[in-house]
Amino acid sequence: MHTFLSRVNAVSAFSLSTLAALTFLCFASTFLVNYTAPVTINAANVVLKNVPEYAVSREKHDLGALRFDTTADLTPLFNWNTKQLFVYLTAEYETPSNKINQVVLWDKIIRRGDSSMVQLKNQHLEYYFWDDGNGLLGHRNVSLYLSWNIIPIAGTLPLWSGTGSYKLSFPSEYTQGRSF
Amino acid sequence: MDTFMGFSVHMDFEGQKLAERLFQIIVVAFGAVGWLYGYYVQDFFMTVLTLGAGFVLASLVTLPPWPIYRRYPLKWAPSQDTTTSVSNTESTSSKKKKK
Numbered sequence: 001m002h003t004f005l006s007r008v009n010a011v012s013a014f015s016l017s018t019l020a021a022l023t024f025l026c027f028a029s030t031f032l033v034n035y036t037a038p039v040t041i042n043a044a045n046v047v048l049k050n051v052p053e054y055a056v057s058r059e060k061h062d063l064g065a066l067r068f069d070t071t072a073d074l075t076p077l078f079n080w081n082t083k084q085l086f087v088y089l090t091a092e093y094e095t096p097s098n099k100i101n102q103v104v105l106w107d108k109i110i111r112r113g114d115s116s117m118v119q120l121k122n123q124h125l126e127y128y129f130w131d132d133g134n135g136l137l138g139h140r141n142v143s144l145y146l147s148w149n150i151i152p153i154a155g156t157l158p159l160w161s162g163t164g165s166y167k168l169s170f171p172s173e174y175t176q177g178r179s180f
Numbered sequence: 181m182d183t184f185m186g187f188s189v190h191m192d193f194e195g196q197k198l199a200e201r202l203f204q205i206i207v208v209a210f211g212a213v214g215w216l217y218g219y220y221v222q223d224f225f226m227t228v229l230t231l232g233a234g235f236v237l238a239s240l241v242t243l244p245p246w247p248i249y250r251r252y253p254l255k256w257a258p259s260q261d262t263t264t265s266v267s268n269t270e271s272t273s274s275k276k277k278k279k
Contacts, residue, residue, distance in 0.1 A: 001196040004184035007243050011203050015235040018211045022231065025215060026224050080222040153224050 027155030030081040039072040039146045039162030041089075044122075048136055050174045062136035064091075064129035064170060070146060072118040072162055074110060077150065085110040086149040087118060093142040095135030103129055105144075118146075138172035188245070195249025203238040210234025 001007055045067045053061040070089065077085060088107035095101055106126040110116055129136075136142070147161040183189060191199060214230025 001200060002190050004189040004243060004245075007199065008239075010200065011207070011235065011238050011242060014204060015207050015231065015238070018207050019228065019231055022211050022215050022227055023224075026218070026227070029219065078222075080218055080224045 023154045026081050027152065030079055030152070031155065033079060035077050035148070035150055035158060035160040037072055037074055037076060037162050039070065039164040041144045041146060041164060041166035042069040043067065043144060043166055043168045044069075046168055046170060047175050048170045048173075050134070050137075053130060056132075060134075062131040062134050064131070064136050064142075065125060066129070066168065067122045067124055068106075068120065068144065068166075069122065070118055070120045072146060074116040074118060074148070077148070078112060078116060081152045081155065082150055083112055083153050084151045085116075086151065088147055088149075090145050090147060091129060091142050092145060093135070093139055095131070095133070095139075097133055097135065101131065101135065103127075103131075105129055136170045137174070138170060140169040142168050142170065144168065191245050191249040192252045192254060194252040195245075199242040199249055203242045206238040206241065207231070207234045210237070 001010060043066045045065075047065045049063045049065070050060045051063050052058050053063075068089070072087075074085060074087070086107065086109055089105045091101075091103045091105055093101050104127055106123065108118070110118075144166040145161055146164075147159060150158050150160065210233060211227075211231045214227040214234070217230060218224050218227030
């Protein structure tokens with residue numbers, strides 16, 4: 001403390017420790033926040049094909065395709081500890097070979113300051129809806145969920161889902177040709 | 181020694197104590213107010229900015245050796261003439277004086 005540089009050191013070290021404490025308090029103030037939100041999901045144009053999945057083998061696997069509508073107001077999820085949201089749509093279903101199948105069909109990053117309304121009309125899938133076998137044929141209970149990963153400024157990285165889902169059923173016959 | 185870019189920068193002991201206390205109070209006060217303000221407007225960047233302002237103010241107040249930090253200069257013992265302090269009697273008497 002007797003020289004200029006030792007005082008620079010002391011003041012900046014103390015300020016940084018204070019910043020660390022404030023950041024922790026910011027995390028603590030948002031730790032118990034409920035990050036769910038109401039979501040409406042609709043789907044249409046459900047198509048099912050049986051095509052070779054060359055990424056795995058030459059066997060034919062089920063490939064679903066659909067269009068979906070989603071409305072969700074994610075504004076309440078942005079508090080002072082939210083940096084951005086990773087929003088994703090998953091299809092969840094049960095097959096004889098797997099108790100739980102989860103396929104991510106679409107995702108979006110919403111940064112702080114972006115429009116936090118999710119309003120999609122007739123949106124096509126961003127990723128292939130592959131089953132790992134032939135579990136989608138005639139499946140009557142495939143649920144679509146919208147979930148999000150809250151990327152904070154400080155603290156944990158919680159996963160939350162919206163309340164509201166859509167149950168879709170796949171046809172009992174494969175669609176032939178290139179009719180997507 | 182004790183210079184920064186040609187300027188004398190030392191503080192006396194009382195001044196160092198006062199400077200440390202002052203920057204602790206300033207930084208914590210700005211941090212607390214900034215935290216509350218950031219919570220109110222729901223923007224943590226405001227908290228960081230307020231704390232930054234506190235850091236700048238604390239630096240201005242406590243980094244330069246303002247006269248307020250030099251009010252209690254150390255009273256050094258008077259320098260002794262090395263030629264006369266060789267004898268035994270002189271050195272013992274000077275030790276008694278220090279105590």
